[in-house]
Amino acid sequence: MSEDTRWLNDVVWDEQGLVPAIAQDAQTGEVLMFAWMNREALELTAVRREAVYWSRSRRKLWHKGEESGHTQRVHEIRMDCDGDVVLLKIEQVGGIACHTGRRSCFFQRHLDGGGWEDVEPVLKDPADIYVKK
Amino acid sequence: MSEDTRWLNDVVWDEQGLVPAIAQDAQTGEVLMFAWMNREALELTAVRREAVYWSRSRRKLWHKGEESGHTQRVHEIRMDCDGDVVLLKIEQVGGIACHTGRRSCFFQRHLDGGGWEDVEPVLKDPADIYVKK
Numbered sequence: 001m002s003e004d005t006r007w008l009n010d011v012v013w014d015e016q017g018l019v020p021a022i023a024q025d026a027q028t029g030e031v032l033m034f035a036w037m038n039r040e041a042l043e044l045t046a047v048r049r050e051a052v053y054w055s056r057s058r059r060k061l062w063h064k065g066e067e068s069g070h071t072q073r074v075h076e077i078r079m080d081c082d083g084d085v086v087l088l089k090i091e092q093v094g095g096i097a098c099h100t101g102r103r104s105c106f107f108q109r110h111l112d113g114g115g116w117e118d119v120e121p122v123l124k125d126p127a128d129i130y131v132k133k
Numbered sequence: 134m135s136e137d138t139r140w141l142n143d144v145v146w147d148e149q150g151l152v153p154a155i156a157q158d159a160q161t162g163e164v165l166m167f168a169w170m171n172r173e174a175l176e177l178t179a180v181r182r183e184a185v186y187w188s189r190s191r192r193k194l195w196h197k198g199e200e201s202g203h204t205q206r207v208h209e210i211r212m213d214c215d216g217d218v219v220l221l222k223i224e225q226v227g228g229i230a231c232h233t234g235r236r237s238c239f240f241q242r243h244l245d246g247g248g249w250e251d252v253e254p255v256l257k258d259p260a261d262i263y264v265k266k
Contacts, residue, residue, distance in 0.1 A: 004246065004247035004248075005247065006247060006248075007243065007244075007247045007248050007249060010249060020153055020167065022155055022164060022167065024162075024164055028162065029157075029161065029162020029163060029164075030162060031155060031157055031162075031164065031220055033213070034153065034155065034213060034218040046243060076242060076243070077242070077243035078239040078240075078241060078242055078243070079239070079241040079243070079249060080166070080167060080238040080239050080240075080241070081231050081232065081233050081235075081238045081240070081241075082238075083241075085167040085238075085239075087164055087239045098214050099214065100214050102214075105213040105214045105215075105218075106211040106212070106213050106218075106220045107211075107213075107214070108211060108212040108213070108214075108216075109209060109210070109211055110140060110179060110209070110210035110211070110212070111140075113137065114137035114138065114139060114140045115137075115139075115140050116140060116143060116212060
């Protein structure tokens with residue numbers, strides 16, 4: 001790739017070669033999801049301006065939205081003080097980041113008495129998001 | 134502890150018994166920092182309503198602000214769809230979350246041509262934050 005990629009050397013990759021990535025709505029500030037990136041994922045994210053993660057379970061690059069259409073347009077890439085966490089400011093295409101059909105993955109709220117409650121609506125049935133072709 | 138702690142069993146702890154935790158300003162939505170929690174840290178966070186993390190480098194509980202005074206008052210604790218990430222909605226006492234004296238740890242912005250630029254001001258000299266007693 002012709003683009004200068006030395007900036008990727010400033011990232012402190014963990015022992016698996018990964019870095020945590022937080023996706024935040026660029027307009028509202030809402031935290032939409034959390035995933036992991038390897039070096040190639042972060043490079044592709046910067047080049048395409050669309051979020052590409054590393055799926056630890058499937059052990060492969062995961063272009064977010066490749067199945068659902070719910071891609072993430074990247075407005076900004078931030079890195080934290082220690083260089084070991086990345087924050088993406090994004091526009092969530094389709095308005096749904098979560099595989100459950102909710103806007104954000106962080107829909108479970110801790111209750112004072114213990115337990116968790118779901119506090120965000122399902123906007124679309126996952127069966128309609130992940131349609132077998 | 135008398136509080137029902139079964140809700141902690143719903144968290145999917147990693148192989149080190151940790152979970153990533155994102156701290157977000159409850160008012161502005163700004164992502165302020167990222168750290169890790171073990172079970173005890175999350176329990177203490179819920180009981181005290183102040184963020185307690187697990188320091189992986191020092192291998193001990195870290196009551197955020199214990200040295201700097203920049204504690205984090207916890208308004209809400211959220212968990213993601215997979216149960217393996219926690220999001221705290223907090224009020225940052227002193228307005229400074231980062232050990233560099235900046236409001237947020239995510240002050241480095243990726244430049245289109247490569248490289249990173251600092252985009253947030255240092256609000257207080259770290260030498261004045263971490264005063265030896």
